[in-house]
Amino acid sequence: MSVTEMFSYIQAFLSADQEIREDIRKVVQVLEQTAREILTLLQSVHQPSGFKEIPSKCAKAKELFCTVRMHFGELKNKFPVEQYYRFHEHWRFVLQRLAFLAAFVVYLESASLVTRDEVAQILGIEVVREKGFHLDVEDYLAGVLIMASELSRLAVNSVTAGDYGRPLRISNFINELDSGFRLLSLKNDPLRKRYDGLKYDVKKIEEVVYDLSIRGLTKEQEAGGDK
Structure with missing residues (x-):
């Protein structure tokens, strides 16, 4: 392989990698928007009259988590399963934010700590790393x-x-x-x-x-x- 051919191959690899990252970013942006909607919805519980609305607000939040599960379904198909941690930084922040929102809803409903398995189920992702897109312990x-x-x-x-x-x-x-x-x-x-x-x-x-x-x-x- 000549030097030109070698660098042409590298450029093709970089272009494909950039395309994957761009596809991931688009889905993550939608997830971030949905997370903001859920957070805005739950912020009303801090108002003086908000405690009476906790059941209805949690119910609406659960409806929005259906959208979250759909988008995670799209995201997990944007890259090879074994490359999860290669692209992890793209969705780490929003995944942590959604884990918080899921935990907050569970606490508001039952005053208990949500398990990692329950959060993964709410978000529509896996717990076991080998199964693909999963909720990391951290x-x-x-x-x-x-x-x-x-x-x-x-x-x-x-x-x-x-x-x-x-x-x-x-x-x-x-x-x-x-x-x-x-x-x-x-x-x-x-x-x-x-x-x-x-x-x-x-x-x-x-x-x-x-x-x-x-x-x-x-x-x-x-x-x-x-x-």
Whole structure:
């Protein structure tokens, strides 16, 4: 093979690679738009009247996740299965954001932590790497940590809305979550930095609970619950 032929071959490879990346970017842009729609929908739960709308907002979010599954179906066909991590950076951010949104919906509905398998099912992707387009463990954990920040905000807004019991439940949940993360040895730098933010979320929620306690509002909430 001559030098000219060699570089012509390389150019053909680069062009094909660029075409794949462009196709991936187009689908990712649509996924990002859908993620923004879901986030905008769920942001209403932070409003004073939003707690009453949680069931309807979660139902609408689930409808939008149907669109997400469709687009992930398109995305997984844009590149060879074995090259997942070669193109991973293109969809890493939106995948983590969608994992957070799925986790947030599950928490709002059941006050429980979504599993990695459940997130993958909601998004219409795999869990096992060998099966193709999958939810990486670190992307799942990043989504859970984003949810923790959202819950710290929800705890503050719950007080504004006069719901004094919710911050207590959020506090218990976040403390359990923090205990779980302490069991992990995180080697991923971005994930470890995001985990550092969980410590501030725990502190923020504890301050809310403390403020409620010294004002006697937690006792009022417990008395109201007993009645």
